Amino acid sequence: MQVFQYALAVFVLGILISHGFRAVILRFGWIDKPFESVAVFFFAGILICATVYSFLLTCISMISTHDQDATFNDFWLRSFSQQMVFMSFWAVIYFLWHYVEESRNSQVRQLKLEATVRTLELKTIKSQLNPHFIFNALNSIRALVDENPQRARTAITELSNILRNSMQADKAETVSLENELSIVKDYLALENIRFEERLKVRYDIDPETLELPIPPLMLQTLVENAIKHGISREIKGGEILISSHVHDMQHEISIRNTGQIVENLNGSGIGLASTRQRLELLFANRASFEIYNLDTQMVMATVRMPLL
Incomplete structure (x- = not known):
């Protein structure tokens, strides 16, 4: 006891x-x-x-x-x-x-703070991009209003497709390559109004990469950069080749265009800066982006992303 x-x-x-x-x-x-x-x-x-x-x-x-x-x-x-x-x-x-x-x-x-910051940064970047390419598209349509009303109506439809896809892209961190290509094709159709025979586009797309995720509007931004800093500066115009393949367990997208880099594009411009920022936010150091003169006539921009 x-x-x-x-x-x-x-x-x-x-x-x-x-x-x-x-x-x-x-x-x-x-x-x-x-x-x-x-x-x-x-x-x-x-x-x-x-x-x-x-x-x-x-x-x-x-x-x-x-x-x-x-x-x-x-x-x-x-x-x-x-x-x-x-x-x-x-x-x-x-x-x-x-x-x-x-x-x-x-x-x-x-982790919650980093996720919130990343979401805000992505939204800020995309909000900078949308007005950028919409402005260029409207300039193309404006040139058609008087001289070719039928083509202008078609162009407005193409622009509406871009806007619709863009609004959907704002809701996601990534979209499929196939979805992004549809925006790019509409955009290039609008740019073809300005350049006519001076703009030639070719595609080299592996069908197996169409469902792979990429940052929204990234491909469109790089194509726009190729036209603005490459094709538009050539008197005879030029060609854009868009490629997508898988190499060494990485999704590699490249845009090759006529032109030359005559200034430091690696760190300037909303488009190229946003590409690097979004790749860093989404994939950290597992993704890369580079742009350089391929030879004396062509420029190559290459994005490599890990397979998710």
Whole structure:
């Protein structure tokens, strides 16, 4: 019976003292501070709790045993060493649990923050792109209104297709290559109004890549760049070759066009900058983009993305 009473006292006092210690920790915010700044208070708290715990247990033990030969110091010293181990173990477990939980919550918050920032950045980039190519398309249609009304009506239909696909693209981080190609073909049909025989377009598309995801409006942006900085500067116009293949477990899209890079296009312009930004946001360092003079007459822009 005495053993049961003593065990019950150990259990009840342990709960009361550990909860009291926890209340002090929370009250002074020790768990929210660097451990080195609260280490002294931490160990002082363990010492005080162990002292109080062992004193109360010693009193209970002396009363329950009625052992006249046993001294208070004998009970207290034995109990104190045990309670120091117990309270130290409890405090270490408590702090470790808190730090692990806080670390996990911090990682979750960081991931949510990064996802939010990435979404906002993507929306900002796409909001810059849409007016850019719409403006060029409207210029092409304007030239037809008087001289060829029928073709102008067809061009308006093509522009509406671009706008419809663009609005849908704004809702997703990626679209299929097939969907992007439909926008590009409508865009090139509009540009053909301006350039007529000066613009020739060829496609080299692996059918197996049509369902692969790419950033929305990326291909259209690169084609527009090829026309603006390449074809439009050539008196006789030129050719654009759009290719899509899979090499070494990467989806490789290339746009080859007549022209030459006569300025530093690698870091300038909304179109090229947005291409790099979106690739970085979506694929980190697993994707790449480069543009360079292929020879003395052609420019090559190449995008490589991992297969998802």
